[in-house]
Amino acid sequence: MNAPIPSTERRRAPTDWKGADMQKRIAARYSSERRFRMIGLTAILMSAGFLAFLLISMLHEGASGFTRTELAVRVDFPKAPIVIDPATLRGEGADAVLASVNWQALTDQAATGALGQDGVWIAPGAWLVMRDAVKADPSLLQKSVTLSLPASDDLDIAAKSDGSPEAEAAYARLDKAGIATRAVNWDFLTSSDATDPTQVGIWGAFKGSLLTMAVTLLLSFPVGVLAALYLEEYAPRNRWTDMIEVSINNLAAVPSIIFGLLGLAVFLNVMHLPRSAALVGGMTLALMTMPVIVIAGRNAIKAVPPSIRDAALGIGASPIQVVFHHVLPLALPGIMTGTIIGMARALGETAPLLMIGMRAFIASPPGGITDPATVLPVQIFLWSDEVSKGFVEKTSAAIIVLLLFLLSMNSIAIYLRNKFERRW
Amino acid sequence: GCGDQAGTSGGGSARDQIRAVGSSTVYPFATAVAEQFVQNNAGMKSPIIESTGTGAGMKLFCAGVGPQHPDIENASRRMKKSEYESCLANGVKEIIEIQIGVDGLAFAESNKGPGFKLTPELVYKALAANPFGKGENKAQTWADVDPSLPKVAISVFGPPSTSGTRDSLSELILEKGCQSDPAMKELKEKDEKAYKETCTRVREDGKYIDSGENDNLIVSKLGANPNSVGIFGYSFLEENRATLKDIPLNGVEATYDNVASGKYPGARPLYIYVKKAHMQAIPGLQQFVAEFPKAWAPGGYLTKRGMVAATEETRAKNAEVATSLTVMDGADLK
Amino acid sequence: MNGVAIVTLILGLGLVAWLSARAKAVRLAPAPSGGASRNRSGRPLLHSLPVYHGWYAALWVLAPALLFLVIWANVMPGLVTERALQDSAAAALPIDAMSRSAILTEARNVALGNAQAAFDPRANALIEPYRSAHRFYSLGGALAALMLAFAGGAFAFTRIRPDFRARTKVERVVMSALLVASLIAIVTTVGIVGSLLWESLRFFAMVNPFDFLFGLKWSPQSAAMGYGNEDAFGAVPLFWGTIFIGAIIAMFVAIPLGLMSAIYLTQYARPAARAWLKPMLEVLAGVPTVVYGYFAALTIAPNLRDFAAWVGISNASSESALAAGLVMGVMIIPFVSSMADDSINSVPQSMRDGSLAMGATTSETIKQVLIPAALPGVVGGVLLAVSRAIGETMIVVMAAGLAANLTLNPFASVTTVTTQIVQLLTGDQEFESAKTLAAFALGLVLFVVTLLLNIVALHVVKRYREAYE
Amino acid sequence: MPQSSTPKMSARNVNVFYGEKQAIQNVSIDVDTDNVTAFIGPSGCGKSTFLRTLNRMNDTVASARVEGEITLDGENIYSSGMDVVQLRARVGMVFQKPNPFPKSIYDNIAYGPRIHGLASAKADLDVIVESSLRRAGLWDEVKDRLKDSGTALSGGQQQRLCIGRAIAVEPEVILMDEPCSALDPIATAKIEELIHELRGRYAIVIVTHNMQQAARVSQRTAFFHLGTLVEYGSTSEIFTNPREDRTKDYITGRYG
Amino acid sequence: MPQSSTPKMSARNVNVFYGEKQAIQNVSIDVDTDNVTAFIGPSGCGKSTFLRTLNRMNDTVASARVEGEITLDGENIYSSGMDVVQLRARVGMVFQKPNPFPKSIYDNIAYGPRIHGLASAKADLDVIVESSLRRAGLWDEVKDRLKDSGTALSGGQQQRLCIGRAIAVEPEVILMDEPCSALDPIATAKIEELIHELRGRYAIVIVTHNMQQAARVSQRTAFFHLGTLVEYGSTSEIFTNPREDRTKDYITGRYG
């Protein structure tokens, strides 16, 4: 028998829960609980409110970037000084034939012909629309048609907010005459960078981001997960693994531009991979993303209760099987979190890409990962630095596209995360 | 069995696109020319213009000849002697130098601003760290600098010390203001370094605010801070006349004509440098270079974008260089 | 033979090996009727599942052949050049090594279709010899790779026996892959130190390291414009600015908001709300920093300045540490919230139950049981957040300015190490000067400082972590 | 030590569901302080589930839903005004699977007294920790290692630690879910002694699979089967003269 | 079903340490297939620890260190050439705290057979799952909910699930750490029946606190005390005529 229980202890009565002291204490604890809960709610609301504010102001400023003002211009092709046979536009060599025409002059002429003085409000690049219309349907050349040509930047701004007095007046005139209309700017979604805000498109940068992120994900995810598994499950605990752990944590704190320097030195100067390419951008960003995945992954792996490992080991699963059958699936939500925030950061990154040549004017979308490309944040950055005011809304519109990209990228990961999430 | 790998390890892959690197100031003009080049030359791929900053671009440009190195360097200043030598050392021997135009430096304030009227001398007195070497700059308000000026705190948004635009500010405004004191001219003869320090060093107590490379941000900040002065590229002033007004220097307003003629103090030349050795190997490079002279005259699309045209004489000389592809000498570089 | 084709061919062989080895193992296996190591008749079962035999064979086909191809790709250019040089055309080459290799490179690029035309006419004569030498060696390499693949496959195939420990072998390969993956982090670290160290040493040859590390004055314009190096490179204000903005102000926002959000989401919110809100918050991390920068510079900063002026702080500037720090704090909320959320959520339910059953309130349970058990994840999230804040440039440039002030006043303008690095590296200046090299030295010192911070954090976590089970 | 015989806790028509599945059907039961109540029944019959409804621990299982009325001192514990925290402090619980906190042995015991403010000084707390560990029969084994983690104990030690933790706050009702399952006979005897000692002042409910134990420690026994309360009465009667055949079969080991 | 009487497993001079603390001192023991061996002893005496050395589960505890020799079929399981994975497949284990995988009941049982390739087709696997659950006495309770998570079972059900999981791979040696602690008499009887059925073909070691159970199921009994093996011999002798006083005191409940 143990030493006898002290007799005073024997008589300890049940705690007096109804006593005034206890009631006071409980009231205090409850109000602290309520306070805590309120703080939590406030925190959530503040964070969410901030996000909502950002999103709404972006939408507010950027939504108009997806539309443009168009002017209805009547073009009388048979009377125009073009000497091409529509038949030659149907076969090989159509491009050469098209190139022989001075579309610019033709468009200007048509615009002044149709709108008189207001012809100057046609966008400088409107001739592209005219050319493409003819290319698509050569029979137009024998007709007189009304084409919707994009209006110039100044008029567009006047239509959307307030522009220069002349533009405002012109817009009022054209709008009244029913010539000016607002239309969805599909070109913005399908074309690439340009110097005229009415002609820019986001597709090139979008595709560049897509390719770059694909490379980043394909490299950083497997490497990050494998490294996390090794360090948490197999590595002996000693000075060396501590060192690896610290150095991985530290990589996360290295300024991104230094990864750019590393990418420049290793991928471009040593490995001679092509400059400005999504491949190199992706590899550089992967170096930056990997530590985030490793850190989040390790924490998630640590959180898996040891009894589950014991259970599997106890029926003869090999350490590798234990990890791949049990630990990894249970840790996956946490790994996904790391991947989401790591990739989100990579998606918004500009500085390292500058070092490897992605801050560039690239007017055609990349065909593959070795083609010159730029990415959405760099495009946003470049546009935000443009002189022309027409770029303001384009910048916001590009940000919306970036956020949509981010949301769709995340939602896949989030779907997986929710699918795997379990309590134990 | 592995030709592709051997190819890449041999350095550089096939290239049928022009590549240019360099100044962010020249970038919008180079891209405009690139766009026109594509439209005028059916089937040509669009050139790739990188905005790396003049210095970083020089390093890339001078690294060597071959498809893995850029063909063109955009510069918001002349090539330096050291850079030219590094080019030579790396086998970039024949370089064509073309001045494409001039960049204006504009002083502006918000429409709601007090209406500054400045001179290089006043600017110097307000901004220098050590005006005329007479000790630390204590001026807090513009009125402290000169009683004729409004009594508002000095607050100037300007280019950061790492940018080329800042060089222009030093050279075109501060030094001029500094030289209003004859002692400074003497100092220049005696001690170049001390002169430079006295005349171009800007105070660091928060009155002059380095504002990154983003001129639109300065424009917006002027809106939010109506008593401040902004210094930035002339084209931004032109584009934002609705919210900004220019600040006359020496009584001269910052209009296009005044900047182009040099009456408004504050303009610097812009250049492109081209590798002659690439002329044959890179398709379209010759036409691309030839596209510049078509665009740089007053009224051309480059001036519409805010570039200031060079003088007629300069234009003629450089157009000649662009067609005959005359190689630069390098002897007069600094 | 073309590279892609041969690699595809070898991959195909690997698949064949996988299928046939697995089939052979299945055939060898007795009908499974007994226990893990033998069946009732006493005949041993397969040591390993048939798939492992399949993988074993596939690895033997793929690994040697692909490894050979990689090595071959690296040595082949040399061999090709050597063979091409035996051609008579090579006699015309200049003796001078540099121009000689330039011409050779050109000839090779044209021969392999990487360039349209050579810049030097002497290269033209060498193109054809190059081409034939290349054809010779690539064919040879392809044959050798195929032979290796077959040999490897045959070897693996003969080893398939019921007691053969295929799983052990395959797992050893997997294990090495894991090891290699974690070594990549080390290699990256070494690469970063390497790329910083050399230039930093050059910098320290020009500037006294003591002045750099302990100097109290950083003058960006002296650094950039060359008024001399004295007094220009004192990095203390930069480090203070970094800590002030990234580790103090931003953390004042991010830790409470992030941690409390995570707690609310895991413990109080309905699961449906959590499923929505958590990913929503993660969007904050992906908003491009230009956007935050504009917001900080144009909305927050002027208001803060007016506020400061109103409460009577005289030298409030339109760029302030506070504006940048606050916005940066918002940006990194998800780093804290999501990682804390995951760790708190994965504390076993029995711990929660244990505490609640003692009459603890939810908040007591969180503070005293859940957070200590989830500590590694929470600290990991905070460290990531600080790291992210330290690495941020755009917000600082736009909202806090570039002036290196050593000040405690949050309404004053300060700058950070990373911002200066970016400015120095991307600005317009000569590359070999102390100004640019300073960027590397800053990077190196920052690296060392964060390393020390991480070591401390590691020990803190080890000391206070409460491991369940 | 005779006390009022009004029930300390009583349950009326309680149903418990896990999602669609009903785990407890229409159970009504009274628990008082004079008697120790034993819950017996085959594994999976709902003993733990019902026990957990008595201090609302089922609230933590997302899929669980409780219907019916349960009162503590006449107050409905499922009413909206109920203070769950105080309820759980008053109705202590020892879980079926030992779940020590990943804290030191000392802190495990001190956890409850600390949050409820039962000790004003460190010395008081030391007394509480020692007496609780003694009463749980663990003191001698751990007195030299109070700083060690509670998770580094053997299974039986963990179980006793959890018992000690539960009694440290001196609740009014103590629910024990198989408190002796991992204990050797001696440790079991100590816990049974503890139960005897507590009886009269505290209402005690104990789930056990050990019929002998139920017979030894309890005065009233409830037999559960497939989620229903088959029989509830004085222990001696249940064990000697059960009304229901199912009860008899189970007790005599013929059931199954 | 008499078989050779060479020991299936034997331990010689085994010492186990947790860090500095020694939990097992100099234990030597033989286990064979003819007899079921029971480990008894007070809580915390080292039964679980010793059991875990027999299939090297102690490798997973960072602070644990094992000295001495343990052989399986004459082969030293702590030798460097030992395939630990196969060892654990041959020496199965049921843990003291039930630890089902957070997977479905079906997958819990099927996991072992799957990784060891014991079933070539889904139908075979179904047969294994059903027979394992039947033998563990759980089939009837869960046959309609095989897709439910193993963690949503009652304590006793989880324990039987873990027993079923261990026997599904038909190991040669089965180590059971208090397999019936959470079970009612009927379920206990089923597990005991299972043990009887397995005896002869498998070597079985069972840790129990229930003397009656030890007497019922085992032929040989080992009594541990404070980390030492006090006495090891035939069960009937240990229970009727123990050599050591400590053993006698423990068995008769006088110890403590």
Ligand SMILES: Nc1ncnc2c1ncn2[C@@H]1O[C@H](COP(=O)(O)OP(=O)(O)OP(=O)(O)O)[C@@H](O)[C@H]1O
């Ligand atoms: N992980 C561990 N670290 C340190 N000490 C431990 C650990 N696990 C067990 N011990 C200690 O080792 C001793 C033997 O523990 P063990 O679990 O083997 O006991 P047991 O005989 O199984 O007891 P029970 O019947 O209570 O389960 C105990 O004193 C225990 O506190």
Ligand SMILES: Nc1ncnc2c1ncn2[C@@H]1O[C@H](COP(=O)(O)OP(=O)(O)OP(=O)(O)O)[C@@H](O)[C@H]1O
């Ligand atoms: N979280 C849960 N979700 C769904 N079903 C559950 C859950 N917990 C328990 N059950 C089921 O509810 C029934 C009653 O379970 P309970 O744990 O109350 O049994 P018990 O009487 O305590 O059994 P044991 O003696 O084995 O512990 C069982 O059929 C069990 O499978």
Ligand SMILES: [Mg+2]
């Ligand atoms: Mg139960």
Ligand SMILES: [Mg+2]
């Ligand atoms: Mg034990």
Ligand SMILES: O=P([O-])([O-])[O-]
């Ligand atoms: O980019 P810049 O060289 O013109 O400053």
